[in-house]
Structure formats: C-alpha cells, structure tokens
Amino acid sequence: MKLLNSLVAVSCITVSVFAADALIKQAKDAGLEPIPTKQKDLMKIIDSDSNKITPAKVELGKKLYFDPRLSKSNLISCNTCHNLALAGADLVPAAIGHKWTANPSHLNSPTVYNAVFAKSQFWDGRDPHLEAQAQGPIQAMPEMAASKELIEQRINSIPEYVNEFKKIYGKESKIDLKLVADTIAVFEKTLTTPSRFDDYLNGNEKALTKDEKEGLKVFIDKGCATCHNGIALGGTMQPFEVAGKYKHAELGGFKGNKDGHIKVPTLRNILETAPYYHNGAIWDIKEAIAEMGKIQLGVELNEKEVNAIATFFNSLTGTKPKIEYPILPASTAATPKPEAN
Amino acid sequence: MKLLNSLVAVSCITVSVFAADALIKQAKDAGLEPIPTKQKDLMKIIDSDSNKITPAKVELGKKLYFDPRLSKSNLISCNTCHNLALAGADLVPAAIGHKWTANPSHLNSPTVYNAVFAKSQFWDGRDPHLEAQAQGPIQAMPEMAASKELIEQRINSIPEYVNEFKKIYGKESKIDLKLVADTIAVFEKTLTTPSRFDDYLNGNEKALTKDEKEGLKVFIDKGCATCHNGIALGGTMQPFEVAGKYKHAELGGFKGNKDGHIKVPTLRNILETAPYYHNGAIWDIKEAIAEMGKIQLGVELNEKEVNAIATFFNSLTGTKPKIEYPILPASTAATPKPEAN
Numbered sequence: 046m047k048l049l050n051s052l053v054a055v056s057c058i059t060v061s062v063f064a065a066d067a068l069i070k071q072a073k074d075a076g077l078e079p080i081p082t083k084q085k086d087l088m089k090i091i092d093s094d095s096n097k098i099t100p101a102k103v104e105l106g107k108k109l110y111f112d113p114r115l116s117k118s119n120l121i122s123c124n125t126c127h128n129l130a131l132a133g134a135d136l137v138p139a140a141i142g143h144k145w146t147a148n149p150s151h152l153n154s155p156t157v158y159n160a161v162f163a164k165s166q167f168w169d170g171r172d173p174h175l176e177a178q179a180q181g182p183i184q185a186m187p188e189m190a191a192s193k194e195l196i197e198q199r200i201n202s203i204p205e206y207v208n209e210f211k212k213i214y215g216k217e218s219k220i221d222l223k224l225v226a227d228t229i230a231v232f233e234k235t236l237t238t239p240s241r242f243d244d245y246l247n248g249n250e251k252a253l254t255k256d257e258k259e260g261l262k263v264f265i266d267k268g269c270a271t272c273h274n275g276i277a278l279g280g281t282m283q284p285f286e287v288a289g290k291y292k293h294a295e296l297g298g299f300k301g302n303k304d305g306h307i308k309v310p311t312l313r314n315i316l317e318t319a320p321y322y323h324n325g326a327i328w329d330i331k332e333a334i335a336e337m338g339k340i341q342l343g344v345e346l347n348e349k350e351v352n353a354i355a356t357f358f359n360s361l362t363g364t365k366p367k368i369e370y371p372i373l374p375a376s377t378a379a380t381p382k383p384e385a386n
Numbered sequence: 387m388k389l390l391n392s393l394v395a396v397s398c399i400t401v402s403v404f405a406a407d408a409l410i411k412q413a414k415d416a417g418l419e420p421i422p423t424k425q426k427d428l429m430k431i432i433d434s435d436s437n438k439i440t441p442a443k444v445e446l447g448k449k450l451y452f453d454p455r456l457s458k459s460n461l462i463s464c465n466t467c468h469n470l471a472l473a474g475a476d477l478v479p480a481a482i483g484h485k486w487t488a489n490p491s492h493l494n495s496p497t498v499y500n501a502v503f504a505k506s507q508f509w510d511g512r513d514p515h516l517e518a519q520a521q522g523p524i525q526a527m528p529e530m531a532a533s534k535e536l537i538e539q540r541i542n543s544i545p546e547y548v549n550e551f552k553k554i555y556g557k558e559s560k561i562d563l564k565l566v567a568d569t570i571a572v573f574e575k576t577l578t579t580p581s582r583f584d585d586y587l588n589g590n591e592k593a594l595t596k597d598e599k600e601g602l603k604v605f606i607d608k609g610c611a612t613c614h615n616g617i618a619l620g621g622t623m624q625p626f627e628v629a630g631k632y633k634h635a636e637l638g639g640f641k642g643n644k645d646g647h648i649k650v651p652t653l654r655n656i657l658e659t660a661p662y663y664h665n666g667a668i669w670d671i672k673e674a675i676a677e678m679g680k681i682q683l684g685v686e687l688n689e690k691e692v693n694a695i696a697t698f699f700n701s702l703t704g705t706k707p708k709i710e711y712p713i714l715p716a717s718t719a720a721t722p723k724p725e726a727n
C-alpha cells in the first residue's frame with residue numbers, strides 16, 4: 046500500500062520532478078554542494094577541534110573584527126575591506142590600506158562571507174585556515190600595518206577585552222596576536238549565507254526559476270564547475286590562464302603561487318561583489334563570465350549563454366546573518382596611541 | 387490621612403533626600419538637564435516639523451550613514467569618523483579623510499551621539515541643524531570628497547535605495563544630496579545615550595555614587611556648567627581662552643568663528659572619546675579638565691578637584707542604542723565607480 050501511494054504520487058508529477066531531479070543530480074555530480082540546512086551538519090564543516098566555536102568567542106570575535114584599533118592608525122578594521130554591509134567586500138579594485146596605499150599586487154579584497162568553505166585562504170592560497178588568514182592583514186604594511194607587539198599592547202591595555210579573553214580561554218591564557226586572530230576566525234566562520242541555490246540542491250525544485258535552471262545547466266555543461274565547485278563554488282587552487290591570456294593580466298603582475306595556481310573565488314553573492322578577478326579589473330559580471338570562458342575553458346560563450354549563467358548567479362545571493370553592531374570597550378591611558386604615519 | 391502618610395515617609399529619610407535634593411536642585415539651577423525619560427517628551431526635543439522622524443526614515447538613514455559609497459573613494463562612510471562602536475568618534479587627534487588627508491585645521495571628529503541636543507553643529511557652529519551638518523563632510527575635500535552630483539548619481543543608480551526614498555517621500559520626490567542628508571540626520575537624532583546622570587536628575591538620588599556627587603558639586607561650584615550645560619552638557623557657542631592661552635593652541639591654528647567663539651563639546655560619554663579639545667591634542671581627561679580650569683575659568687583646580695570631576699564623568703557614560711548592522715543594496719552597472727585619487 047505504501048509503495049502504491051508512492052507510485053501514484055510520482056506518476057502525477059513525473060515530468061517536472063524527473064527533469065528537476067536530473068539537473069540536481071547533474072549539479073551534485075559536478076561537485077556542487079549545498080550549505081547544510083541542519084546546524085549539526087553545518088558545524089561538522091565549519092568547526093574545528095583546535096578552535097571550537099562558542100557563543101562567547103563569536104561575540105568577542107565580532108568586536109575584534111569591527112575594532113579599528115587592530116590597525117596602526119586606529120582607522121582600519123577587518124570590516125573596512127571585508128565590509129559585512131557590502132557583501133563582505135569593499136567595492137574597490139585593489140584593497141586600500143594604511144596611508145591610503147593600494148595593495149602592491151593590486152589584489153582585490155575577497156569576500157569574508159562563506160570564506161569558511163574555502164580550502165585555501167589568500168589569493169595565492171598560502172594557508173587553508175581563517176585563523177592564519179586573520180593574522181595577515183593586521184600586520185601587512187599596506188593593510189592594517191600593526192606590529193604583533195602593538196596589537197598585544199592595545200588589547201591587553203583594555204580591561205574589558207582582557208576579561209572577555211580570560212573568561213573564554215582561562216585565567217592563565219596569554220592574549221597574543223594568535224589568540225586575537227583565532228577569535229576573529231571563529232566569528233568569521235559564522236558568516237555563511239544560504240540561498241535559493243541551497244534549497245534547490247536540497248530538493249526544492251521550485252527554488253530556482255526556469256531561466257536560472259537553464260543557466261545552471263550551461264554553467265555545468267560548459268565546464269565552469271570544474272573549478273567553481275564544492276559548497277563555496279570556489280575556494281580551491283587552480284591553474285590560471287589555462288587556455289588564453291587574461292586581458293588585464295599585467296595589472297599588478299600577480300602570477301599566483303609558485304605553481305602559477307590562484308585561488309578560485311567563491312561565486313556566492315557574486316552579483317554583489319564587483320569588481321571581479323584577483324586584480325578587480327572587470328566590473329561587469331557578463332564580461333567576467335565571457336573572459337573566464339576564454340582564458341580558463343577555451344570556449345567562446347555566446348551572449349545567450351553568458352546571460353544564462355549571469356541569471357543563474359541570482360540564485361547564489363544569500364541571506365546574511367543578522368549582526369548587532371558592537372559597542373567596543375573604551376581605551377585606557379595605557380593603550381598605545383594611533384600612528385597615522 | 388494622605389498628607390500624614392507623606393509626612394511620615396519624608397521624616398524617615400529626611401537627611402539623605404534633602405541633601406540629594408539640594409544638589410539636584412543646584413544642578414538644575416546651573417542649567418543641567420536630563421534626557422527626557424518619556425518618548426513623547428524626547429520627541430518634542432529631537433523631532434522637527436520640517437523633517438519628521440519616522441521608522442522608515444531612521445532605517446534608510448542608518449543605511450546611508452554606514453554606506454561608504456557616499457564618499458568619492460567608496461571607502462569612507464559617516465561611521466568612519468563618527469564610529470558608533472567607538473562612542474560615536476574615531477579615536478584619532480585630527481580626522482583623517484580622503485587620500486589619508488588630515489583635517490587642515492587639525493580638527494577632531496566630535497561624537498555623533500547626543501549631537502541632536504547641541505544648539506550648534508561644527509566646531510565653528512556654522513549651522514544649528516544636523517541636516518546641514520550631514521551635507522558637510524560628504525562634500526568636504528579632506529573628508530569624503532564627493533561632489534553633489536556624484537552622490538546623486540550613485541544613489542539614483544541603486545533601485546533599492548530609490549524605492550525606499552520614493553516610499554518615504556513620495557513618487558515624485560527628487561533624490562538629491564539634501565534629501566540624503568536629511569534622512570541621515572533623522573537616524574542621527576535617534577542616537578541618544580541616557581545615563582545614570584539622567585536618572586539622578588530625574589530624582590533617583592542613588593543613581594550617583596557619593597564620589598560622583600562630590601564631583602558634580604565641584605563641577606558646578608567651579609563654574610564648568612557655565613558652558614557645559616543643557617541636556618548635552620555642551621553644544622553652545624562660547625568664547626575660547628577666556629582666562630589664559632590653551633597650551634596646544636598653535637596646533638591647526640583654529641580660532642573658532644568670526645567672534646572667536648567655539649562649540650562647547652558635549653560631556654556625555656566623555657571618558658570614551660579621547661583625545662580631547664578641538665584639535666585632539668590632549669589624551670588624558672584629567673589634564674583636559676585642569677587645562678580647562680586655567681584657560682576658561684581662570685582657576686587652578688587642585689588634584690582632588692580634578693579627580694572629583696573626572697569621577698563625576700563616569701555617570702555620563704550612557705547606554706547606546708542597539709543597532710543592527712545594515713545589509714546595503716548592491717551597486718549596479720550604472721553606479722559611478724570609486725575614485726581613489
């Protein structure tokens with residue numbers, strides 16, 4: 046009887062279910078994965094034994110993320126270049142840091158949203174962990190330009206921060222740059238943005254429009270998912286300029302890691318994170334798609350195909366977590382002063 | 387019977403009530419006023435017929451306040467210099483704006499919290515209204531450096547912004563810089579921070595500690611409330627260097643308005659908004675208090691008096707409104723690009 050019911054139910058919606066199922070299956074076979082719906086499953090992916098996610102760490106990490114006192118000048122926070130109001134990026138081609146200095150390799154700030162799903166951090170993929178990533182910009186001269194010592198003096202001079210750290214990590218814990226970055230990383234791990242695409246992969250065939258499904262099919266059939274796969278639709282290291290030369294390759298002169306590999310950017314929220322490419326040289330998503338076809342896949346995508354893929358990208362715009370803007374603890378007389386130069 | 391009850395009740399707590407009442411009365415007589423407790427009374431002070439506060443305006447104003455696309459570079463928002471996480475200021479001596487340029491008169495960013503209670507905006511008090519103030523930094527070259535036209539093109543190129551404006555101000559409304567600034571001002575008017583000092587003025591004699599009350603008495607007796615009065619404990623235009631020369635007067639060379647008058651900074655949240663004075667030259671609140679005594683009142687405050695006043699200032703640290711960090715609408719192909727130079 047149960048089997049019969051199932052068969053009857055299936056027969057009524059055969060065509061659409063099978064068609065949808067086929068594309069969902071094709072997407073999964075191509076390596077596309079949803080953000081887990083269940084908190085427990087999500088935690089398995091984003092949490093790590095060496096730096097457990099806890100509500101207190103998330104709260105403290107949020108404060109540190111928004112605190113410009115982690116920069117030499119008191120003017121630049123993590124959120125300056127990875128602005129949670131602006132899809133986790135900064136809307137400028139090359140990141141601008143301390144003393145208004147552009148990134149020397151003209152590198153564009155990648156979004157922090159869903160960065161936890163990437164297998165590599167930094168454009169040259171030099172570290173897989175957000176914990177290590179967070180230490181980078183704080184100390185980099187053209188970014189926040191602070192020394193390890195300065196950060197440690199600043200944080201340790203602010204009793205409210207010290208108390209929060211000790212409550213979380215124990216009374217004997219040493220509050221150093223590593224602990225600061227680890228805590229920021231925990232906050233960043235919570236910045237995931239599920240979208241209609243996840244609903245679709247999870248079986249809700251109505252979550253995507255007909256045009257978006259068509260775009261998804263073109264995206265897979267043309268080979269885009271070769272690099273843009275996994276939960277992040279990106280985040281792994283891949284060779285660049287496989288089939289042709291990137292038209293703005295000279296800008297900044299960045300050539301990737303020692304093997305010429307470059308981190309594949311996530312496509313989640315991609316319609317909100319222009320300009321594109323590692324050097325932010327292309328503002329138009331359609332131009333970016335066509336260029337990718339040429340240089341990575343060796344295919345000339347026609348206008349219809351480019352439009353279809355761009356339409357599919359709408360389904361990747363996700364829901365951002367609600368964040369209460371923090372009230373940061375006040376500096377004290379012992380807090381090292383800002384240095385603008 | 388009723389009268390009798392009252393008399394009995396009073397007789398039990400005669401001393402403390404009378405003592406407290408005397409100081410509260412003295413404070414009020416000196417012109418110190420609480421932030422109204424009742425929403426209705428508060429609205430009478432912060433609202434204006436020409437630009438009514440509504441929830442939709444507050445929400446849109448908040449987005450604009452946090453949006454760095456109101457700057458030429460896409461990098462500086464109102465919140466950069468008036469950071470709501472940092473007591474509404476920026477923790478640097480002179481404001482740093484476009485191209486990392488310090489304010490040419492070395493002027494320090496005043497806090498935006500409680501700015502609605504000030505009778506004058508800008509250090510030279512050139513306008514009494516937040517609506518006019520908000521137009522200033524957006525266009526000022528060493529600040530956000532955007533032209534009126536650029537702002538209007540940016541906002542009008544973003545459909546979600548256009549829709550919000552039209553919903554609030556009507557379909558025919560012209561979205562110009564004035565309307566943008568007016569909307570930001572409405573958000574700013576909600577940034578009030580009631581503190582224990584208000585509870586005290588409203589009759590709760592236990593809201594201040596004994597030491598804070600002592601400090602309040604010194605504050606009034608020495609004449610500080612001559613300028614630091616009203617709800618803002620500041621916010622009016624007053625002569626500067628009345629009795630002596632400010633020791634850092636040369637820094638930036640700012641001399642106030644044409645009459646040599648300068649806006650009195652609010653003392654609300656003062657312990658969180660170092661550095662002090664119009665040119666941010668003094669980091670230590672006690673040094674700032676002593677210097678004020680000398681140059682404005684012609685009195686040498688001794689250490690005990692300075693400490694007492696600084697202790698009183700603790701009661702002025704207020705509760706900041708909870709603010710959900712906005713998710714800003716995405717730019718479009720028509721949105722003018724950022725210009726870093």
